[in-house]
Amino acid sequence: MVAQHSSKMEVRVNLEEKTLLIKHVLTYNNASNDTLKHIVLNDWNNAYSSKTSALAKRFSDEFSRSFHLSSEKERGKTTINAIVDDNFKNVDWERPRNSIDLIKVTLNAPILPCSMETITLFYSIKIPNAKFTRFGFYDDDKWVLKHWFLSPTRYENKHFILYSNENLDDISNALSDYEITFENADNLAISSNLDFKNQKTLIGINTHEVSLILETKSSFENYKNELITVSCGLQENKVREIEKAIIIDKVTRFVHSKLGNSLSSKILVSQEDYLNQPFYGLNQLPGFLSPFPDEFMFELKFLKTFLNNYLKDNLQLNPRNDQWIYDGIQVFLMMKYIDEHYPNLKMTGNLAQFKILKSYHFINLPFNQQYNYLYMLMARKNLDQALSEPKNKLIKFNEQISSRYRAGLSLNYLDQYLGDGIVLSSIKEFIQANHYTASNSRQFETILEKNSPKKIDWFFRNTVETRELIDYKFGKVTKTQDAITINIINKTKTNAPISLYQLKNNEVINKMWLTNITNDSTIVIPRLQADKIVLNYNNEVPEYNLRNNWKSLKGFFFNNRPLKFNFFKDLEEPYYNQVFYVPEVEFNIYDGIALGMRINNKSILNKPFTFSFSPMYSSNTNTLVGKVSAMVEDNIREKGKLYNIRYFVSGSRFHYTTDAFYTNIVPVIQFRFRDENLRVNKNEFIQLRQVYVKRDKSPLITDANTENYNVFNARYGNYQSEGTKHFSFTNDLQIANSFGKVTAEIHYRKLFENNRQISLRFFAGAFMFRSTNSDYFSFGLDRPNDYMFDYNLLGRSETTGIYSQQYVYAEGGFKSKLDTRFANQWMTTLNGTFNIWNWIQVYGDAGMFKNQYSNPKFVFDSGLHLNVVPDYFELFLPIYSSNGLELNTNNYGEKIRFVVTLSPKTLISLFTRKWF
Numbered sequence: 083m084v085a086q087h088s089s090k091m092e093v094r095v096n097l098e099e100k101t102l103l104i105k106h107v108l109t110y111n112n113a114s115n116d117t118l119k120h121i122v123l124n125d126w127n128n129a130y131s132s133k134t135s136a137l138a139k140r141f142s143d144e145f146s147r148s149f150h151l152s153s154e155k156e157r158g159k160t161t162i163n164a165i166v167d168d169n170f171k172n173v174d175w176e177r178p179r180n181s182i183d184l185i186k187v188t189l190n191a192p193i194l195p196c197s198m199e200t201i202t203l204f205y206s207i208k209i210p211n212a213k214f215t216r217f218g219f220y221d222d223d224k225w226v227l228k229h230w231f232l233s234p235t236r237y238e239n240k241h242f243i244l245y246s247n248e249n250l251d252d253i254s255n256a257l258s259d260y261e262i263t264f265e266n267a268d269n270l271a272i273s274s275n276l277d278f279k280n281q282k283t284l285i286g287i288n289t290h291e292v293s294l295i296l297e298t299k300s301s302f303e304n305y306k307n308e309l310i311t312v313s314c315g316l317q318e319n320k321v322r323e324i325e326k327a328i329i330i331d332k333v334t335r336f337v338h339s340k341l342g343n344s345l346s347s348k349i350l351v352s353q354e355d356y357l358n359q360p361f362y363g364l365n366q367l368p369g370f371l372s373p374f375p376d377e378f379m380f381e382l383k384f385l386k387t388f389l390n391n392y393l394k395d396n397l398q399l400n401p402r403n404d405q406w407i408y409d410g411i412q413v414f415l416m417m418k419y420i421d422e423h424y425p426n427l428k429m430t431g432n433l434a435q436f437k438i439l440k441s442y443h444f445i446n447l448p449f450n451q452q453y454n455y456l457y458m459l460m461a462r463k464n465l466d467q468a469l470s471e472p473k474n475k476l477i478k479f480n481e482q483i484s485s486r487y488r489a490g491l492s493l494n495y496l497d498q499y500l501g502d503g504i505v506l507s508s509i510k511e512f513i514q515a516n517h518y519t520a521s522n523s524r525q526f527e528t529i530l531e532k533n534s535p536k537k538i539d540w541f542f543r544n545t546v547e548t549r550e551l552i553d554y555k556f557g558k559v560t561k562t563q564d565a566i567t568i569n570i571i572n573k574t575k576t577n578a579p580i581s582l583y584q585l586k587n588n589e590v591i592n593k594m595w596l597t598n599i600t601n602d603s604t605i606v607i608p609r610l611q612a613d614k615i616v617l618n619y620n621n622e623v624p625e626y627n628l629r630n631n632w633k634s635l636k637g638f639f640f641n642n643r644p645l646k647f648n649f650f651k652d653l654e655e656p657y658y659n660q661v662f663y664v665p666e667v668e669f670n671i672y673d674g675i676a677l678g679m680r681i682n683n684k685s686i687l688n689k690p691f692t693f694s695f696s697p698m699y700s701s702n703t704n705t706l707v708g709k710v711s712a713m714v715e716d717n718i719r720e721k722g723k724l725y726n727i728r729y730f731v732s733g734s735r736f737h738y739t740t741d742a743f744y745t746n747i748v749p750v751i752q753f754r755f756r757d758e759n760l761r762v763n764k765n766e767f768i769q770l771r772q773v774y775v776k777r778d779k780s781p782l783i784t785d786a787n788t789e790n791y792n793v794f795n796a797r798y799g800n801y802q803s804e805g806t807k808h809f810s811f812t813n814d815l816q817i818a819n820s821f822g823k824v825t826a827e828i829h830y831r832k833l834f835e836n837n838r839q840i841s842l843r844f845f846a847g848a849f850m851f852r853s854t855n856s857d858y859f860s861f862g863l864d865r866p867n868d869y870m871f872d873y874n875l876l877g878r879s880e881t882t883g884i885y886s887q888q889y890v891y892a893e894g895g896f897k898s899k900l901d902t903r904f905a906n907q908w909m910t911t912l913n914g915t916f917n918i919w920n921w922i923q924v925y926g927d928a929g930m931f932k933n934q935y936s937n938p939k940f941v942f943d944s945g946l947h948l949n950v951v952p953d954y955f956e957l958f959l960p961i962y963s964s965n966g967l968e969l970n971t972n973n974y975g976e977k978i979r980f981v982v983t984l985s986p987k988t989l990i991s992l993f994t995r996k997w998f
Contacts, residue, residue, distance in 0.1 A: 271300035275289070318383070462687045507533065566607050581594070582596055629654065653686050676699065792818065793869070821851065822851045887977075894929060945962070945963075
């Protein structure tokens with residue numbers, strides 16, 4: 083088979099400048115039936131040249147700011163010096179609008195069908211720093227290159243496939259032959275997926291991607307058997323070379339036996355390839371905590387990376403629209419590999435041997451069950467996406483983990499349903515038939531349907547093309563000595579087969595597949611002396627909820643699940659009502675350190691109903707304090723912006739001053755909305771709540787008539803956020819017996835291309851009516867009174883001392899304490915910050931407010947803001963305000979304000995937001 087195109091390149095390496103000077107002779111073979119007046123080249127290296135490219139936008143979407151903060155020296159670019167034809171005439175070229183990583187070459191003469199045209203390109207490549215994507219240059223003169231030169235994009239169905247670089251490793255290169263000769267590289271070791279013609283020249287046949295590693299000393303070893311050559315650079319120093327060779331031989335023979343001969347005679351497996359698509363799980367723990375032997379860790383890494391590169395080399399799919407096939411085959415074969423070679427391996431490896439952990443469900447799960455739980459993690463959050471969703475539309479967790487695992491689970495589900503190895507043989511046929519030609523999911527479906535004795539249209543129409551869930555449960559079950567009458571309820575109405583098992587003494591005595599149960603159905607089956615019936619017993623169906631899948635045929639009460647208590651958390655266990663207990667600590671200056679135990683049912687996966695009860699002992703007052711909550715969560719799966727409704731009630735009892743308690747009860751209903759494109763990080767909510775508060779009287783508190791009150795609160799919020807910009811708008815209405823008020827707040831943050839950041843916040847609030855003389859419900863200029871107990875204030879009644887200096891972003895937002903701190907008619911303020919260097923910023927606040935019987939008053943303040951860990955630890959150092967020069971006072975330390983959050987959840991969210 084002749085490749086579509088051929089490229090002959092001369093490459094001059096400049097280590098100091100981090101550049102490649104390239105003379106590229108491209109022979110374009112028009113294998114289509116169309117006359118081409120222009121061609122399109124992928125230039126993904128140039129995506130690094132701008133902070134507004136699709137690649138930069140992807141980084142920003144995932145809250146990664148390193149690219150935006152980088153210098154021009156760290157970013158890559160492509161400089162095209164000339165493009166000429168065979169007659170040395172210049173060829174016109176341009177970059178399509180909004181696609182700086184593509185090049186449209188307008189040919190001097192059209193290329194007729196089944197004809198060739200040769201052009202010569204002269205260009206230089208500036209390599210980016212590897213810190214952005216792991217591909218690029220490292221400080222130790224190591225270059226790891228991928229998608230680094232100009233390459234023809236695929237032409238299919240009368241169109242060029244035009245994909246920009248979004249750090250998804252889904253370039254749409256056409257198959258080509260390559261001959262690449264290097265200059266100025268005598269002192270460098272070269273590793274590649276291409277073969278060596280000689281010491282300086284690489285050659286490849288029918289290749290769509292060229293990976294290249296340049297090092298002063300090679301970190302790769304070549305392993306060869308009669309099937310394939312592997313150049314492996316996986317870093318695993320604890321595994322001996324002979325063991326690596328045995329593992330690589332074992333894996334390559336397994337893949338060959340399942341998928342057949344490889345089109346490529348050589349496959350490169352690099353550490354960077356693995357790190358960009360690691361195996362997520364317990365194997366990522368530090369070495370001293372790892373539950374798996376080093377040899378198995380290496381085997382798992384190599385298996386996953388080899389399979390990924392094998393499939394990319396041997397299957398010509400549209401890498402953006404049909405990524406689920408690559409992912410599905412990869413994970414499906416990994417599951418087969420574990421079943422064949424490690425059938426008794428647990429998900430937690432060696433940890434399963436510790437008796438102290440035996441009571442935990444996740445400890446005893448088979449290794450392959452982790453895929454289902456990581457998919458279900460997103461399904462329970464209502465964040466799962468259809469397998470057919472384009473790769474660039476997936477949120478990061480789905481793209482990296484959940485959708486990949488769901489694809490593999492789905493193929494395994496189909497394999498279990500069809501049996502006889504039909505899925506595996508169809509995959510092999512699909513790959514071998516499409517080595518050289520473009521293929522897609524429709525062709526895959528055609529092959530599967532041809533080989534299947536059963537109807538499987540449900541698999542593609544429902545499992546692949548939608549995000550519909552599968553969830554069956556038992557309705558009424560009656561039994562006789564000889565038969566069982568079973569009502570099966572399809573909770574989601576998804577047409578997909580479900581397995582039904584009959585058990586006796588916990589041993590499977592019969593299994594059958596039930597099909598076409600789109601509505602509630604009743605079936606009658608032989609009793610077979612079974613004492614239990616279970617749907618999806620071996621979890622071969624990726625089902626939403628397993629807790630309603632079994633019925634005991636013993637006794638009168640069929641489903642009396644016993645209680646099971648576990649320390650901390652566990653995975654959901656279908657056959658028990660799980661209760662978890664975990665130590666909890668709270669701190670405020672009145673209760674001191676409050677120690678207690680949180681009793682709850684919150685497993686690792688989200689549940690429709692959760693509760694939490696936390697009784698605590700107050701060390702300062704020797705009294706009982708604590709909090710309680712319960713929530714019902716309704717995920718809306720239908721298309722539309724409304725995706726979640728929460729019904730929530732909470733209560734707490736702590737001291738609000740030295741000698742007095744507060745008790746609050748808050749019922750809430752919240753409606754949450756989002757864009758149908760989940761990568762658009764835009765969320766809206768409407769929240770309605772009634773806040774009931776009882777405060778014990780205290781001689782230390784002089785506010786009159788503020789002991790018992792309740793407030794109706796309606797709130798609307800709109801948030802749009804990414805790494806380089808943020809916008810939010812909130813509107814709030816509060817009505818109580820003694821007051822009614824409305825507020826609005828707008829927050830805008832922007833990180834500019836010169837790495838300067840500005841943050842602006844506007845607040846406006848006014849009373850609609852007011853019949854109290856107390857300032858307890860007034861607007862706070864520098865700190866709210868928090869009469870609805872929304873904030874974690876360490877000393878909520880303090881007016882002097884260190885605890886009164888705690889700052890919260892609310893209401894007026896001022897940092898300096900001015901003579902008048904409250905407003906009982908209206909207030910409007912503007913807060914701004916501007917960074918000087920890194921986390922050092924300057925701030926300024928300005929505002930006006932009005933109190934009853936007083937004229938409106940204008941106030942301001944300014945100073946330095948040390949934004950060490952946003953929302954977790956921050957310091958404000960006042961400099962100048964309406965008080966005058968703040969630095970001139972002797973008690974300056976009392977003017978410093980701070981933000982501190984003792985909740986680890988807040989800090990964790992700073993690192994997890996990029997995934998969701």
